[in-house]
Amino acid sequence: MSPETPTIRTEVQVMFFDTDCAAVVHNIAYLRFIETARTYLAEKLGMGLRDMARSQVFPVVVRTEIDYKRPAILGDNLVVLGRLERVERSRFWCAFQIVRSPEETLLVESRQMCAVVQMPSGKPVRLPADWAVRYAHLTAKRGDGTGGEA
């Protein structure tokens, strides 16, 4: 059996407040689309929104990389495709693609590194122990380059 890779697919239609006066979606708006996808992906990973509100344990974005390839416009139907990409001891990477539906044109690619913290102290929380087993195929190996922990 092939190993499990958590994925998510969310949809959004471009509203006026997503666009700017260049008549395309504003670069910051895509990060809201991605946050919605990341939040539902986190829910699949066991971090539900209502639990977070109660426990004050939150996944936080530590680094974002985002490439804008083609613009979206008002009324476009967008699909955000996300997946857990890599797991470290106390951090994980998610990868996202935003495509225009129905023709699946790639508009945006992004990667985000997240940590889990206990608020309000901001103290990092270790990732669940079973992640190392469940997502062993996504675990960083020694010497595999950028993004790894020392």
Add this chain to the structure above:
Amino acid sequence: MSPETPTIRTEVQVMFFDTDCAAVVHNIAYLRFIETARTYLAEKLGMGLRDMARSQVFPVVVRTEIDYKRPAILGDNLVVLGRLERVERSRFWCAFQIVRSPEETLLVESRQMCAVVQMPSGKPVRLPADWAVRYAHLTAKRGDGTGGEA
């Protein structure tokens, strides 16, 4: 047959970016939820987003009234219920309620007066002639108080 009143129902789950450090949904975020509902309501009224992007004829908000009754928090499932409330010669009012699902607690009530304008001139455009017939029951009568045109 009872007259037609265009209505809309949209759903949204509260994300981190909708909340603020008082741990509740920020007052401005509700207006994004309402804009999404209003946009789909406008689509039902014949003003589709893609057509607008092409024709540069847009409905614009002229006045917003919004009452905040109870707060929503992270993860809440919200339903926006909108309807065309009143039709004037060149303006129309929409009314909205935001309720928490599933128990239907009323959180927010809002009314927005809209006009239709041709951009970039900003010149007002008359509402479609058939609205006076289709939405006759929503048409302002002389002397019926606030919000009417002179």
Add this chain to the structure above:
Amino acid sequence: MSPETPTIRTEVQVMFFDTDCAAVVHNIAYLRFIETARTYLAEKLGMGLRDMARSQVFPVVVRTEIDYKRPAILGDNLVVLGRLERVERSRFWCAFQIVRSPEETLLVESRQMCAVVQMPSGKPVRLPADWAVRYAHLTAKRGDGTGGEA
């Protein structure tokens, strides 16, 4: 000596993220401009941001009325003029005008009713006792119409 009416004046230049694809400032963006002004007005009234973050006692918006009269565009220099308009036992109204600088064209008018609450309970907090004296000229009289408390 004439009685004191707390006022505020803030400035903002219109950025890309304030505009939408109709090439004008989006209706929601003005509420951010107003919130900044209201926050500095609250500071003048003794409710400083850093104190709020610590005490979790916050002024919250209970109702917003906003009229959009003329549009602003990218690069416009806007001035927000705010003042304490009316004081009730546990609520107060602020009034705002947004004008384009330097010619002072009126673009937006708004009124917001605020309450002060202790979070996370959301329990209302009485306004400081000395407000009734300091702002006696802004205090609601019985029978003076809309917006008053029973």
Add this chain to the structure above:
Amino acid sequence: MSPETPTIRTEVQVMFFDTDCAAVVHNIAYLRFIETARTYLAEKLGMGLRDMARSQVFPVVVRTEIDYKRPAILGDNLVVLGRLERVERSRFWCAFQIVRSPEETLLVESRQMCAVVQMPSGKPVRLPADWAVRYAHLTAKRGDGTGGEA
């Protein structure tokens, strides 16, 4: 004489709408702070906002990298320090640091690659010819690694 490196310094105080329910500034809000700095930096480079609105020639963000190091909270006074970092034939990189004032704690670091486009076609526009001379010290050399054009 040492060569000119265009720089910018902007200030912003953290408002409620910049924070989320983890009681810190939301990751997306920092990108608004950076956009304001980038916009004023672009103005220094000869791309004024009002000219852009007229000419429909805009700098657009092609890639963003942002590292979140320490959180800001409500009321913090933040300083955004930006500079032109690198110039290519048709693209340029800007680098930003966000520090908390007055103690200059580094909170956020970001780099953005921008192109200049003619809207609505989206066709790239060559950077002004004199940039290669004025910013020769920021010009990409052959074989100097990531971010260069083929």
